[in-house]
Each structure stands twice: as structure tokens, then as C-alpha cells.
Amino acid sequence: MGIIKLNNRVCVSTVAAVCGKKEYDGAFGELYDEHSDDDTFGAPTFEQAEEEMQRRCFVRALKKGGFSVTDIDAVFAGDLMNQCTASSYGLLDYGRQYFGLFGACSTMAEALLLSSLCVDGGYFSRCAAIVSSHNCTAERQFRMPVEYGGQRTPTAQWTVTGSGCALIDTGSSGMYIKEVLPGIPVDRGVNDASNMGAAMAPAAADTLKRYFSESGKSPHDFDVILTGDLGDEGHGLTTELLSYEGFAVKENYLDCGMLLYKPEQDVHSGGSGCGCSALGLAVYLYEKFRKKEIKNALFIGTGALMSPMSVAQGHSIPGIAHLIRFSSEV
Amino acid sequence: MGIIKLNNRVCVSTVAAVCGKKEYDGAFGELYDEHSDDDTFGAPTFEQAEEEMQRRCFVRALKKGGFSVTDIDAVFAGDLMNQCTASSYGLLDYGRQYFGLFGACSTMAEALLLSSLCVDGGYFSRCAAIVSSHNCTAERQFRMPVEYGGQRTPTAQWTVTGSGCALIDTGSSGMYIKEVLPGIPVDRGVNDASNMGAAMAPAAADTLKRYFSESGKSPHDFDVILTGDLGDEGHGLTTELLSYEGFAVKENYLDCGMLLYKPEQDVHSGGSGCGCSALGLAVYLYEKFRKKEIKNALFIGTGALMSPMSVAQGHSIPGIAHLIRFSSEV
Numbered sequence: 176m177g178i179i180k181l182n183n184r185v186c187v188s189t190v191a192a193v194c195g196k197k198e199y200d201g202a203f204g205e206l207y208d209e210h211s212d213d214d215t216f217g218a219p220t221f222e223q224a225e226e227e228m229q230r231r232c233f234v235r236a237l238k239k240g241g242f243s244v245t246d247i248d249a250v251f252a253g254d255l256m257n258q259c260t261a262s263s264y265g266l267l268d269y270g271r272q273y274f275g276l277f278g279a280c281s282t283m284a285e286a287l288l289l290s291s292l293c294v295d296g297g298y299f300s301r302c303a304a305i306v307s308s309h310n311c312t313a314e315r316q317f318r319m320p321v322e323y324g325g326q327r328t329p330t331a332q333w334t335v336t337g338s339g340c341a342l343i344d345t346g347s348s349g350m351y352i353k354e355v356l357p358g359i360p361v362d363r364g365v366n367d368a369s370n371m372g373a374a375m376a377p378a379a380a381d382t383l384k385r386y387f388s389e390s391g392k393s394p395h396d397f398d399v400i401l402t403g404d405l406g407d408e409g410h411g412l413t414t415e416l417l418s419y420e421g422f423a424v425k426e427n428y429l430d431c432g433m434l435l436y437k438p439e440q441d442v443h444s445g446g447s448g449c450g451c452s453a454l455g456l457a458v459y460l461y462e463k464f465r466k467k468e469i470k471n472a473l474f475i476g477t478g479a480l481m482s483p484m485s486v487a488q489g490h491s492i493p494g495i496a497h498l499i500r501f502s503s504e505v
Numbered sequence: 506m507g508i509i510k511l512n513n514r515v516c517v518s519t520v521a522a523v524c525g526k527k528e529y530d531g532a533f534g535e536l537y538d539e540h541s542d543d544d545t546f547g548a549p550t551f552e553q554a555e556e557e558m559q560r561r562c563f564v565r566a567l568k569k570g571g572f573s574v575t576d577i578d579a580v581f582a583g584d585l586m587n588q589c590t591a592s593s594y595g596l597l598d599y600g601r602q603y604f605g606l607f608g609a610c611s612t613m614a615e616a617l618l619l620s621s622l623c624v625d626g627g628y629f630s631r632c633a634a635i636v637s638s639h640n641c642t643a644e645r646q647f648r649m650p651v652e653y654g655g656q657r658t659p660t661a662q663w664t665v666t667g668s669g670c671a672l673i674d675t676g677s678s679g680m681y682i683k684e685v686l687p688g689i690p691v692d693r694g695v696n697d698a699s700n701m702g703a704a705m706a707p708a709a710a711d712t713l714k715r716y717f718s719e720s721g722k723s724p725h726d727f728d729v730i731l732t733g734d735l736g737d738e739g740h741g742l743t744t745e746l747l748s749y750e751g752f753a754v755k756e757n758y759l760d761c762g763m764l765l766y767k768p769e770q771d772v773h774s775g776g777s778g779c780g781c782s783a784l785g786l787a788v789y790l791y792e793k794f795r796k797k798e799i800k801n802a803l804f805i806g807t808g809a810l811m812s813p814m815s816v817a818q819g820h821s822i823p824g825i826a827h828l829i830r831f832s833s834e835v
Contacts, residue, residue, distance in 0.1 A: 176578050176602050179628050220818055248506050249687060256812065257587040259607045260820075263690060263810035267823050272506050272687035274615060275810070275825075277589045277605040285604060289619065296626030298509050357579055357602035360593060480593035480605070482586065488550055490590075493597050495605075 178356050178389050181295040184505050187287075188301075188346040189240035192457035193232040194450070195310065195336030201436040206458040208235040214311065214336050221321075222256060225309035225338075229254070229265035232338035233305055240342050244269050247342070248299035251290050253282035254307045254449050255334075257316060261307050271303070280375075280404045281358065282306045283339060283453040284476020284497035290343040291352040291499070300344060307338035308448030317368075317483055330370040332406045332432060333442035339453025341461075347505070350464035354500040356386050360480060362493035368486045372409025372432075372444055375477040378494030379405060380416035382475055386498055387422050394424040398469035401460055402496070403452030403477040404432040406445030431455025452476045460501070470503040508686050508719050511625040514835050517617075518631075518676040519570035522787035523562040524780070525640065525666030531766040536788040538565040544641065544666050551651075552586060555639035555668075559584070559595035562668035563635055570672050574599050577672070578629035581616035583607055584637045584779050585664075587646060591637050601633070610705075610734045611688065612636045613669060613783040614806020614827035620673040621682040621829070630674060637668035638778030647698075647813055660700040662736045662762060662777035669783025671791075677835070680794035684830040686716050690810060692823035698816045702739025702762075702774055705807040708824030709735060710746035712805055716828055717752050724754040728799035731790055732826070733782030733807040734762040736775030761785025782806045790831070800833040 191208045199210035209231055211217075216227040229252070237244060250269075252262035253276035262275060278285035286304035293299045313334035314321045343352070361381050365374040379402050387393060394400060394417075405413055410430040417424055431452045432445030456474060463469040476499075481492040521538045529540035539561055541547075546557040559582070567574060580599075582592035583606035592605060608615035616634030623629045643664035644651045673682070691711050695704040709732050717723060724730060724747070735743055740760040747754055761782045762775030786804060793799040806829075811822040 176575075222814055222818060245506075253607065255588075257814060258585075258609065258810065258812035260810070260812045260815045263823055263825075264815060264820060267690050267692055270689055273690050273825060274619065274687065275607040275609075277583065277607040279588065279605075289604065292623060292626060292628050296622060296628070298622050298626070357604065359600055360597050360603050362597055480588065480590070482588035482590045484552055484587060485590045485594060488552060490594060493593055495593075495603060 178354050180354050181291060181352060183295050184345050185291045185294050185343060185352045186346050186348045187341050187350045187461060188344045188348045189236050189342045190457040190461045191232050191236035191239055191340045192454050193228050193235060193338050194454060198335060198337050198435060201440060202434060203458040206462060221309055221311035225261040225307050225312050226265035228338045229261055229305060229307040232340045233266060233303060236340040236342055247271050247301055247303050250303045250305060251276055251286035252305045253277055256312055278495060279478030279480050280447060280449050281476035281478030281495050281497055282449045283456060284499055287341060287499050288355045288357060288497050291355060294343050302343045303340055304343060305340040306449040306453050308334050308450035310334045310336045313448060327443055328369045329443055330408045331443045332371055332445050332447035334448040335446045335450040335454060337450030337454040339457045349503055350461060351502050351505055352499055353502045356382060356498040358382050358495040358497040360493045360495045362491055364491045366491040370408060371447055371479045372406040373412055374479045374492035375405055375494035376409040376412035376416060378496040379413045379475055379477050382496040382498050383417060384420045394422055397427060397471050397473050399472040400424060400428045401455060402430045402475045404447040405430045405477055406432040408444045434459055464503055472501045474499045474501060508684050510684050511621060511682060513625050514675050515621045515624050515673060515682045516676050516678045517671050517680045517791060518674045518678045519566050519672045520787040520791045521562050521566035521569055521670045522784050523558050523565060523668050524784060528665060528667050528765060531770060532764060533788040536792060551639055551641035555591040555637050555642050556595035558668045559591055559635060559637040562670045563596060563633060566670040566672055577601050577631055577633050580633045580635060581606055581620050582635045583612035586642055608825060609808030609810050610777060610779050611806035611808030611825050611827055612779045613786060614829055617671060617829050618685045618687060618827050621685060624673050632673045633670055634673060635670040636779040636783045638664050638780035640664045640666045643778060657773055658699045659773055660738045661773045662701055662775050663772035664778040665776045665780040665784060667780030667784040669787045679833055680791060681832050681835055682829055683832045686712060686828040688712050688825040688827040690823045690825045692821055694821045696821040700738060701777055701809045702736040703742055704809045704822035705735055705824035706739040706742035706746060708826040709743045709805055709807050712826040712828050713747060714750045724752055727757060727801050727803050729802040730754060730758045731785060731802060732760045732805045734777040735760045735807055736762040738774045764789055794833055802831045804829045804831060
């Protein structure tokens with residue numbers, strides 16, 4: 176167990192991001208490759224809209240990278256829908272070797288991690304890591320039918336309608352994967368399904384603590400430390416938990432859930448979902464590397480590993496957090 | 506894309522299998538490490554029973570191999586429950602690095618495949634590949650409440666109550682992983698959710714055809730070709746599809762779904778579920794290698810990547826099949 180240093184050059188050669196209306200109206204509007212004004216992407220159901228969004232995102236990534244479908248050896252994909260159907264159906268047309276993942280909202284980091292090991296080991300030349308979430312499929316499945324219009328609590332987060340895709344290969348994009356640290360599920364007894372930030376913060380803090388302790392590095396060694404979807408609530412808790420352990424994260428610690436929307440969009444504690452960290456990776460972190468504004472960053476995908484059934488049966492909510500270290504240097 | 510040959514010694518060092526009453530009464534009774542006479546494993550709900558089954562299976566595998574929990578670098582796990590909760594909750598207590606997978610009933614093969622690449626690449630010393638399914642959690646989630654007592658069609662399969670665990674490392678058990686071939690999702694338009702064999706057979710045939718074509722080997726080069734859970738129906742269709750392609754599989758082609766139960770147990774087309782191929786791997790294939798009765802085998806985990814929602818919305822059912830080649834020689 177512990178930090179895995181990659182032996183070879185492994186990079187995020189291209190990213191793409193496709194999103195819904197609210198995300199497009201948010202903080203990064205023009206940076207998205209495509210969006211849908213009514214969140215349906217022309218599909219007759221929310222579930223098929225999410226599949227279509229993932230399909231478009233994959234195609235956008237290929238086009239931006241100048242690749243054809245057959246340049247992709249394997250796809251690592253997942254989403255929040257039961258049995259990960261947005262990924263299996265969304266990517267069905269492309270005839271690629273396929274690994275379905277379930278890491279809840281941490282799935283983008285899990286996909287990046289496994290892709291990078293497989294490229295580093297020479298097993299695949301180029302992998303696609305692709306995930307999605309859709310506010311309406313998530314609301315229908317995890318909380319209540321969208322039509323119901325229930326009240327949301329202050330700690331609640333807004334499931335991002337978005338899909339992000341990263342192509343991982345041995346190219347030279349200027350955003351390299353240097354180290355990975357797989358997450359360990361952590362359950363500190365949080366059982367409020369409207370407070371995912373609190374459920375996931377202990378896992379994020381655990382992974383970061385393990386990373387700093389083992390590497391001997393400290394938070395100020397990084398230009399950016401970016402968690403996936405902890406929101407205001409979870410970001411604050413993670414900061415506090417790390418400070419108890421002697422690691423003071425400061426302004427360089429950001430969370431994708433706090434970045435994607437404008438304050439006036441009223442998403443309560445922030446964005447969440449597989450799409451949240453995937454969009455943050457694409458429109459924020461990759462952009463920062465592309466513009467050479469940062470050199471060294473930690474990306475920590477966070478996920479809450481519960482289901483509506485487990486919550487109904489009184490289980491508390493375990494979190495998990497996978498870490499990737501990106502660098503501008505090979 | 507294509508067959509990946511492992512560079513180093515990678516073996517299935519230990520397996521464990523824990524099951525329900527019907528499986529214990531089936532063809533391999535005494536070979537299971539543990540079973541529950543009422544399928545509850547002492548838990549208050551079916552879902553928690555499945556978690557407990559996975560927990561016991563992991564502990565059994567550790568004990569049989571003479572390992573402690575800390576000897577396991579990473580766990581690759583999955584199940585059929587929404588959000589894979591049997592795995593996340595079942596393995597929560599052990600504090601291991603965790604990768605959640607969703608490959609439907611193919612998850613054991615997906616876990617073996619990714620574990621073997623990670624051990625071969627030197628990223629982990631020892632991985633656990635562990636999956637489960639439970640007849641009652643699956644019936645409740647995918648078909649109808651168990652209490653309903655609905656009629657089953659002749660092509661229906663019986664979801665196996667069972668968990669299988671394989672520990673993958675660089676040891677010398679006599680069952681080595683030599684090659685892997687990741688599956689490609691295949692959808693041939695089958696939309697009968699009571700005929701999973703037909704939905705998965707095209708994927709199994711596709712993977713086997715790709716394997717034979719690329720390797721230049723033929724079906725009679727193997728002592729056993731073992732698919733995961735196609736049942737009578739899917740086994741027949743796979744045989745037929747392969748014969749169209751010029752590959753004649755004969756008596757050496759078996760399916761875990763046809764092996765686990767006795768004929769008089771009336772499981773219609775056979776067993777199914779993540780647990781089906783995992784138990785078949787443990788009590789049949791591993792045993793054959795252990796007793797030196799076979800030298801060369803193909804194991805093909807098969808999965809149907811649909812959900813109740815996708816079926817309700819009129820989608821057909823895609824299948825996937827990951828292949829592992831085992832050999833008695835290093």
C-alpha cells in the first residue's frame with residue numbers, strides 16, 4: 176500500500192467537457208466543449224440524455240486530440256446510475272475494450288489512476304477515462320422525482336450535469352501523471368444523505384495525510400490541491416481534519432464543487448457527482464497546466480459509497496478518495 | 506487492443522468461496538469454505554447478508570493463504586447491488602486500498618484482469634479480487650420482491666448466492682495467469698430480461714473469436730474453456746456462434762452456470778450473477794489446477810450491462826466478456 180510512482184512518461188494528452196445549462200451558465204461557460212440548453216441533449220429521457228452526453232464528450236476528446244476511435248485501446252468509465260448504464264450504453268457504439276468502474280463521485284480519479292498504471296506498464300497505448308453525472312437522473316434515483324420539488328437543506332449539494340473525458344497516453348501535453356495513491360474507504364458515522372461533504376471529508380483527509388506523511392511533502396509544495404466534490408461543508412471539514420494532523424492547507428486548496436457555479440446560482444454547499452470532478456479537471460486544472468500557470472498539483476477524487484437502500488437500512492455513509500499528482504515536468 | 510501477455514510470474518495464490526444453502530446442496534457442496542443454511546449469514550436484511558458473505562469470503566481467503574489483512578495491497582471488488590454496496594460496506598472494516606468495479610456478472614474476470622496487470626507491473630504485491638451476488642438482493646432489485654413468487658420462464662437463470670475471492674500475487678500455486686483479453690461491449694438487440702444467456706452469448710463469442718484469431722490457437726488447445734454464467738441457453742448459442750466463425754468448441758467448453766447446481770434443483774437455464782463465475786473459478790477451475798488435472802484453461806467472465814431502468818425504457822441488453830488464460834506452467 177502507498178504512493179505509486181510511475182516509471183515512464185504518462186500524460187493527460189487531451190480533455191473534453193460537455194455539460195448542462197446550469198453548468199454552462201456557471202464560472203467556466205466558454206471553456207466547455209459543448210452544452211445542452213435544456214439538459215436533454217435531444218434524448219427522450221434523462222437517462223438517455225446522460226448517455227448521449229457521455230457519447231458526445233468521448234467524441235469531442237477524440238477530435239480535440241486528433242485521434243480516431245481505433246487509437247483508443249481501452250475505456251475506463253463509470254457514472255452514478257444504477258448498474259452504470261450511462262457508461263455502458265453511452266460508449267457501446269465505439270467497440271472499445273471496456274472497464275466499468277464504480278467509485279461514486281470519485282470515479283474520474285479511479286479511472287485516471289487505473290488508466291495511468293496501464294499506460295505506464297505498457298499494457299495499453301492510450302486509454303480514455305470518462306465519467307458523467309446528470310442532475311435529473313441523480314435526483315430521480317437518489318432523492319426524489321424531479322417533479323416533486325422538495326426543499327433542499329443548506330449542506331445539500333447540486334449534482335452536476337456534465338461529462339468529462341481525459342485521454343491518457345505517453346504524449347507530451349505538459350500535464351503529466353507522476354504519482355498515484357489509491358483511496359481507502361473511510362466511514363466516520365455520517366448518515367445524513369444531504370451532507371455528502373461531511374461523509375467524504377474524512378476520506379479526503381485520510382488520503383492527503385497518507386500522501387504528505389509518506390512523501391515528506393507539505394501542502395505548500397503544490398500550486399493547487401483540488402478535491403472533487405466536497406463543497407463548502409466538506410472543504411471546511413477537510414481543512415480542519417488536516418490541520419489536526421499538522422498539515423495546514425491554505426488558499427491553494429480548492430474543491431471542484433466550489434468552483435463550477437457562480438455564487439448567485441444558489442447550489443447550497445456546491446456541486447457534486449461524477450461530473451463535478453471531471454469538469455473541474457478539464458476546465459480548471461488542465462487549463463491551468465495548458466496555460467503554464469501551475470507546475471505541480473494534487474487531484475483528489477472523492478466519492479460517497481452509499482446507496483438509497485443502504486441509507487434506508489440505517490447504514491452510515493463511507494467515503495473514498497483517490498489521489499493523482501500532476502506535474503508540468505516529464 | 507488485443508491480447509495482453511503478462512511479463513512476469515502472476516498467480517492465483519489462494520481462492521475462497523462462501524455460498525448459500527442451495528449452492529451448498531448443489532454439485533460442489535463440501536468444496537465451499539463456508540455456507541449459510543438460511544442464506545442470511547446472521548444479518549437482518551438480505552443486503553447485509555450479502556455484505557457479510559463477502560466479508561467472510563475475504564477472511565477465509567486470507568486464512569487459507571496464511572496472510573494477514575496488511576498483506577493485501579489493494580482490493581478489486583464489485584457486485585450487482587445498486588452502487589455496489591455489498592463490496593463497499595462488506596470490505597469497509599479492512600482498511601485496504603479499494604477499487605470498485607462494475608462489470609455486472611463479469612466482474613470476477615474484470616477484477617482478475619486488472620489485479621493481474623497491477624501485480625505484473627509491480628504496482629501491487631498482492632491484490633484481492635472479490636465479488637458477490639445474492640439471490641434475494643438480486644430478485645428484489647432486478648425482478649420482483651422475493652415474496653411475490655412470480656413464475657419464471659424456461660430461459661430464466663437463478664442468481665447464485667455466493668461470494669468468491671482470489672488472491673493474486675507472484676507466488677507459485679500452480680495456477681498462473683499468462684494472458685488477458687479485455688471484453689468489448691456487444692449488443693445484438695436481445696431485450697428479454699429473462700434471457701440473459703442470449704444477451705451475453707454474442708459477447709462471449711466475440712471475445713473467444715478475437716482470442717483464437719489473434720493467438721492462432723484453437724479450442725482444442727485448452728483442457729477447459731469456462732464461461733461465467735451463460736447457462737444452457739447461452740452455452741448453446743455461444744457454441745453455435747463460434748461454429749459459424751469456424752471454431753468448434755466441444756466437451757471441453759463448460760459454463761459455470763451449468764456446473765454449480767444439480768439437475769433436480771430446477772434452476773431452469775442455470776446459475777447467474779457475479780457469484781456464479783466466482784464460485785466456478787474457486788470450486789471447479791482452481792481445484793482442477795490444484796489437483797493437476799488440467800494444464801491450460803480459458804476463463805471468460807460474462808456480464809449483461811443493463812439495469813431495470815434501461816430495460817423499462819426499451820433498451821436492448823449489451824453483454825461483455827473478459828478473458829483470462831490460466832496455465833499450470835510459470
